[in-house]
Amino acid sequence: MGHCGKLEALLTAYVDGEASARDCAAVAAHLAECRPCRRRAAIEQAVRQVLRARAGTIRGGAPDALRARCLALAARVRGKGDKPC
Numbered sequence: 001m002g003h004c005g006k007l008e009a010l011l012t013a014y015v016d017g018e019a020s021a022r023d024c025a026a027v028a029a030h031l032a033e034c035r036p037c038r039r040r041a042a043i044e045q046a047v048r049q050v051l052r053a054r055a056g057t058i059r060g061g062a063p064d065a066l067r068a069r070c071l072a073l074a075a076r077v078r079g080k081g082d083k084p085c
């Protein structure tokens with residue numbers, strides 16, 4: 001490990017899907033072995049899902065917004081034995 005600082009700079013682009021293939025692979029490889037960063041990435045992703053869902057609502061309710069909300073809910077209930085959605 002030890003490159004968490006570097007990862008932090010790439011994480012935003014990674015969760016936005018804007019990282020280059022090379023950066024994306026580097027982030028994925030680091031996340032695979034670094035739990036704190038994985039947690040961070042999950043939080044970043046959750047925040048983006050909410051923002052995206054809200055943007056969809058403002059624009060009149062895109063199906064993507066619903067899907068994002070479903071995915072967020074599914075992620076939350078997973079592990080508790082509940083059925084997602």
Ligand SMILES: [Zn+2]
Binds near residue numbers: 003004007030
């Ligand atoms: Zn890390």
